[in-house]
Amino acid sequence: MDIFLQQMVNGLTIGSLYALVALGYTMVYGVMRLINFAHGDLVAFSAFIGLSVYAQIFGESVTSLVAVITVFVFTAAIVAFVGVLLERLAYRPLRTAPRLSAVVSALGAGLVIQNSVMLIWGPNMKIFPSNLFPSTIWEIGGIVITFTQVMILGVSSLLMVGLYFFIHQTKIGTAIRAVAIDQDAAKLMGINVNRIIMIIFIIGSSLGAVAGLFIGTYYRGITFDMGWMYGLNAFVAAIMGGIGNIPGAMLGGLLLGLFNAMITGYISTQWAETFTFVLLIGILVLRPTGILGETVAEKV
Amino acid sequence: MKKMFPKLTASLAVCSMLTSASFAAADVIKIGVQAPITGQYANEGQSIDNGVRLIVEQYNARGGVLGKKIEVVTCDDQGAAQQAAICAKKLVNEGVKAVIGSYTSGATEAAQTTYNRAGVLQTSDGTSDSLIAHKYWTFFRNSFPNSAEAEYTAKYFVEGKQYKKIVVLSDYSSYSTDLADATVKALKAKNANIIYEGKIKSGSQNFTATLTKIKSMDPDVIYFSGYYTDGGLLRAQQMQLGIKADFVGGDSNDNPDYMKLAGESAKGTLLINVPTPDILPYDIAKTFLVDYKAKFNMMPASIWSLMNVDGLRAILHVMELSKSDDTKVIAEGLHALKDFPGITGPVTFREDGERIGGGYMTYEVQADKSYKIVYQ
Numbered sequence: 001m002d003i004f005l006q007q008m009v010n011g012l013t014i015g016s017l018y019a020l021v022a023l024g025y026t027m028v029y030g031v032m033r034l035i036n037f038a039h040g041d042l043v044a045f046s047a048f049i050g051l052s053v054y055a056q057i058f059g060e061s062v063t064s065l066v067a068v069i070t071v072f073v074f075t076a077a078i079v080a081f082v083g084v085l086l087e088r089l090a091y092r093p094l095r096t097a098p099r100l101s102a103v104v105s106a107l108g109a110g111l112v113i114q115n116s117v118m119l120i121w122g123p124n125m126k127i128f129p130s131n132l133f134p135s136t137i138w139e140i141g142g143i144v145i146t147f148t149q150v151m152i153l154g155v156s157s158l159l160m161v162g163l164y165f166f167i168h169q170t171k172i173g174t175a176i177r178a179v180a181i182d183q184d185a186a187k188l189m190g191i192n193v194n195r196i197i198m199i200i201f202i203i204g205s206s207l208g209a210v211a212g213l214f215i216g217t218y219y220r221g222i223t224f225d226m227g228w229m230y231g232l233n234a235f236v237a238a239i240m241g242g243i244g245n246i247p248g249a250m251l252g253g254l255l256l257g258l259f260n261a262m263i264t265g266y267i268s269t270q271w272a273e274t275f276t277f278v279l280l281i282g283i284l285v286l287r288p289t290g291i292l293g294e295t296v297a298e299k300v
Numbered sequence: 301m302k303k304m305f306p307k308l309t310a311s312l313a314v315c316s317m318l319t320s321a322s323f324a325a326a327d328v329i330k331i332g333v334q335a336p337i338t339g340q341y342a343n344e345g346q347s348i349d350n351g352v353r354l355i356v357e358q359y360n361a362r363g364g365v366l367g368k369k370i371e372v373v374t375c376d377d378q379g380a381a382q383q384a385a386i387c388a389k390k391l392v393n394e395g396v397k398a399v400i401g402s403y404t405s406g407a408t409e410a411a412q413t414t415y416n417r418a419g420v421l422q423t424s425d426g427t428s429d430s431l432i433a434h435k436y437w438t439f440f441r442n443s444f445p446n447s448a449e450a451e452y453t454a455k456y457f458v459e460g461k462q463y464k465k466i467v468v469l470s471d472y473s474s475y476s477t478d479l480a481d482a483t484v485k486a487l488k489a490k491n492a493n494i495i496y497e498g499k500i501k502s503g504s505q506n507f508t509a510t511l512t513k514i515k516s517m518d519p520d521v522i523y524f525s526g527y528y529t530d531g532g533l534l535r536a537q538q539m540q541l542g543i544k545a546d547f548v549g550g551d552s553n554d555n556p557d558y559m560k561l562a563g564e565s566a567k568g569t570l571l572i573n574v575p576t577p578d579i580l581p582y583d584i585a586k587t588f589l590v591d592y593k594a595k596f597n598m599m600p601a602s603i604w605s606l607m608n609v610d611g612l613r614a615i616l617h618v619m620e621l622s623k624s625d626d627t628k629v630i631a632e633g634l635h636a637l638k639d640f641p642g643i644t645g646p647v648t649f650r651e652d653g654e655r656i657g658g659g660y661m662t663y664e665v666q667a668d669k670s671y672k673i674v675y676q
Contacts, residue, residue, distance in 0.1 A: 003512060003516045006512045006515070007509060007512055010512060013508075014506050125529055127557065127560040130536075130564060137540060137542070144540065219533060220561055221505065221529060221532070229504070262509075264509035265509045265510070266513075268499075269499055269501055273501075
């Protein structure tokens with residue numbers, strides 16, 4: 001039982017990272033019907049930016065809550081800016097073009113970001129300082145949980161709940177939902193669609209930045225090409241939950257993380273990825289709209 | 301781009317040095333260096349070239365070998381098989397007696413046949429088993445194969461540490477799989493109790509699921525045969541999960557980045573490798589390193605350059621001993637060598653060109669990331 005619960009904790013930690021990244025995919029898809037393949041690379045980019053911001057402002061030695069929060073805020077701001085720039089340069093000119101053009105543009109943008117990261121920071125692994133978060137470890141009834149894990153679980157839950165209320169309770173949230181349902185009608189109602197799309201990219205990219213920073217602080221080793229792996233898993237999570245659906249992306253991410261941990265723990269590492277995609281195909285065959293896709297009428 | 305130019309100019313300088321030198325004297329003994337002077341392994345290749353040139357300089361200062369000066373001809377194989385094949389032809393055409401290198405097994409193997417046909421001696425540090433499979437009389441391995449490390453590891457686990465429950469982990473690379481297989485075989489030959497053999501996916505970063513499974517088995521030791529990028533994270537996550545087992549890493553975990561990735565958890569890690577250059581116990585090694593540092597103002601990139609230098613030293617030694625520069629005679633002399641004092645330990649070659657011995661050591665990583673030898 002201990003082992004099972006420990007695997008749950010392992011799975012939920014990585015799952016909430018997938019969920020944060022998946023939100024970026026699903027929000028953009030919900031509004032623009034575009035799979036933003038560059039999103040995974042943006043996540044990797046944010047880990048590198050975070051490391052540089054930290055080194056620039058604080059140097060190697062300073063570690064305090066203030067330092068960590070500053071790094072997160074600065075990084076999220078920079079990455080959000082890059083996300084908006086990405087939309088302006090790579091997606092907006094193609095908004096009326098066939099869907100395929102936009103997807104190819106997204107793939108290209110991903111390569112541009114990935115290669116820029118390689119040219120700026122080099123092809124070698126970069127390593128986060130180990131003391132950003134206290135190395136406290138709690139042991140509750142045989143289950144081990146670290147401070148960083150608690151931070152990841154806590155912050156991502158807060159962000160997800162916050163996002164849910166933002167979309168459903170605020171005026172901008174309502175506008176986002178309106179644009180998701182019908183862009184032209186939303187325009188006629190006086191909603192500035194370009195501005196809404198910009199907001200979507202700001203939110204999605206910032207969430208990705210938080211995920212990227214958590215990847216850096218939790219695993220410490222970051223490589224320029226790691227975005228692909230996290231991007232792919234998050235994309236699968238978004239589809240599993242029902243692409244375009246915000247609670248779906250959260251659920252999909254958490255489920256995928258749990259599923260991976262259980263397969264690795266109880267069957268084998270070799271099979272984890274195979275089973276993930278078998279599950280994905282199964283869901284697509286049985287419920288083409290994803291787990292939460294059908295029950296929610298409006299997609300965001 | 302910025303980074304490429306020093307290498308480019310370096311290799312250009314080497315090239316111009318070659319051409320100007322080749323016309324200087326007709327009666328010289330030529331020694332070839334085939335190494336990755338540029339590319340991914342450039343620091344290793346340059347270090348091999350430096351080491352060879354230092355030894356040759358020292359010999360020439362004493363009047364060369366067999367009354368002739370020694371001349372070094374370097375060819376950059378970039379660590380790639382295609383380029384290695386071109387280098388082999390070029391060096392043979394230059395009329396070299398022996399070739400030192402290359403650094404990677406792949407580049408070494410691609411050039412082997414050409415040297416063998418031309419009767420040119422070759423000595424390399426490649427650890428792949430396939431290098432001695434041809435049994436070429438021209439080839440001498442100056443490092444130790446994976447199987448030697450496996451034997452050492454098994455002896456350490458069973459006789460030294462007396463582990464009762466052993467976990468062996470590897471990734472999917474051929475090097476790591478080979479080393480893990482060889483280690484498991486050696487352990488089984490000693491009736492050791494292996495409770496789990498697992499694989500991790502290199503670069504996947506999250507190993508907590510595999511480690512949690514291992515935790516339930518309560519092992520004495522986790523042995524990992526892969527590379528430092530995964531080893532450091534495995535160690536960090538092992539400590540997070542509170543698994544009390546020892547962590548033993550194979551030779552590819554011996555890297556400064558391992559320490560950074562594992563952070564505080566690096567302390568107590570056991571690493572198995574041949575000695576690092578700075579802790580080689582032999583006097584020849586100490587003198588060589590002082591000379592090397594004085595000439596190049598840095599330390600050799602790794603133990604591998606020193607292995608290659610030992611290959612060269614053995615060849616020159618046999619030349620002087622047999623008073624011949626005929627490669628057949630030198631090859632016979634090399635086979636007859638017994639415990640020739642090398643920088644990296646005694647040098648003895650088996651009939652198929654394999655270097656006998658091992659000289660592996662186990663280091664325990666200290667709190668300040670320094671190494672302490674705990675088993676030899």
